[in-house]
Amino acid sequence: MTNAEIAAALDELGVLYQLDGAVKYRALAYGTAAKAIRESPVSVADLAAAGRATEVPGVGKTLAEKIDALLETGEIPAAVKLKAKFPPTLVEVTRVPGVGPKTARRLFDELGVTNLEDLKAAAEGKRIRALKGLGPKAEENVLAGLERLGDPSESSGRVLLSMARPIAEELARTLREHPAADRVEVAGSVRRWAETCKDIDLIATAEEPTALAEHFVASPLIAAAGTPGPNGVRAQTHNGISVDLRIVAPDAFGNLLQHFTGSQAHNVQLREQAVGRGLSVSEHGITEVESGEVERCADEAAVYERLGYAYIVPELREGRGELKAAREEGLPKLVALEDIRGDLHSHTTLSDGRNTLEEMAAAGHDRGYAYMAITDHSASHGFGDHVTTERLWERIAEVEAWNEGSDGDFRLLAGSEINIGLDGALDYPDEAVEALNWVVASVHTSFAISEKEMTARVLAAIENPLVDCIGHLTGRLIGRREPYGIDIEAVAEAAARTGTMLEINGNPNRRDLSEHHARLAAQAGATIVLNTDAHGVDTLNNMAYAVATARRAWLSADQVANTKSWQDFGKLRKR
């Protein structure tokens, strides 16, 4: 059973408890545990089998027992019991925007609503207004909510960071160019470099806030907007991303920026801990509860300082232990883009890239790198993009020739991204692989095999003395293709033991290792490499996404091999 399936079962049980009128914190506990299980880098089913389920934050003794029952019998007894009381389809009713568990329960008790069809009929038949506290407007909202639920374009509602980020930056630039603008910052998940974004948050201070908001909605990127006012405006871009501009007095800019940078989990923990110290934190300021005195912060750093924390960079604000670390001076010094000295995964026109070897090499050199590996696809890649063994030998000679004509500060590496076959073998003869300066091994075929088979397949590549690095370990495409099943702990252990490096692929569709897997792998002692997998000179810029993923995984520069000089890098290699 996957983490997602376990999480879904617990989410469902949480809603059932809410319908049953349980104390809200109890239901809440199921939601937070489900989220942690979904994010767990290791299989929670495996953890549970080993009696270690309570290692997942938010999972205690009771929830661990329920997970055990779920894994053994496919059901949780408490859920079975509640499903006898409420139709399971009532859970779907609570997912309609604007309809929560309280409303769903009353619709069930008083109107006999058991599913989405009943709900629609009740709204259309104007029967909801008969309930105390609900009126005609509630019926309209239900119907609108049902529309939104059925709209596939809104089903996930999240876009890739690489889609949102350039828009957010362009909108921030638009705001900054206006004379009324004082300070402008992008907040929210874009600022935290999350994988995906639900919307774009912009925070500003301004001399004439309404004038700034009016200027903002006139941007060619904005398709529709509400009424610009002194507090900002809500708008939508042409590609359907919601944008929230909030304008605030300069003395509370830090409070607002902190609040809207989130994450929600980070803010909840921050505020809970503040309550314990007699302080109440909101986007408006920090209130000393006893005296009622409110302190506003013009700068975000002052918010953290006032609450007794070292400054926490946005990438770490996910409620994964950063507050405790910030209190105990235990925050890592995170790797930064400026630390990166080379890129070790790139493609050229030899396989499926868009630029030639010369163009890619020049672009790497111009970025100030000390080294760069050209790693085109291997012999069995297919789609006409394969590179035969004969052509690979020629490529090695081409790279050597290029280096002879170069200034020596920059070294081009002859490499390959070699397919890992179903049996774990590479698709070039060993003597050709040995002649390469750098070998990335990746899975590109047969994703649908079992976790056990996939793990054995990748472990075989890790144990191969000629393999330097494993590319995009789980094969996921964010929002489009689930990662294939693989035992991350076993891979991390083998990588650490053999000196095989694990890549964080910076393609914003992949970001693979994920931040969760990367953190686990580094903790296990594996060496991480940040690569772009660039298929053209433009996508060499994707190093920023690899670095962001590493930062969100708490990695420091010394855990990342390509922050080293090529000489020091060599000391980390197994061959």
Add this chain to the structure above:
DNA sequence: GCCGTTTTCGGCCCGACTGTTTTCAGTCG
């Protein structure tokens, strides 16, 4: 149901918005 620089019991973020109400409950982020 979870959890601990205040706690093994008694707490559990905070505010905006909405729609329905004459003061607030429910929902959302």
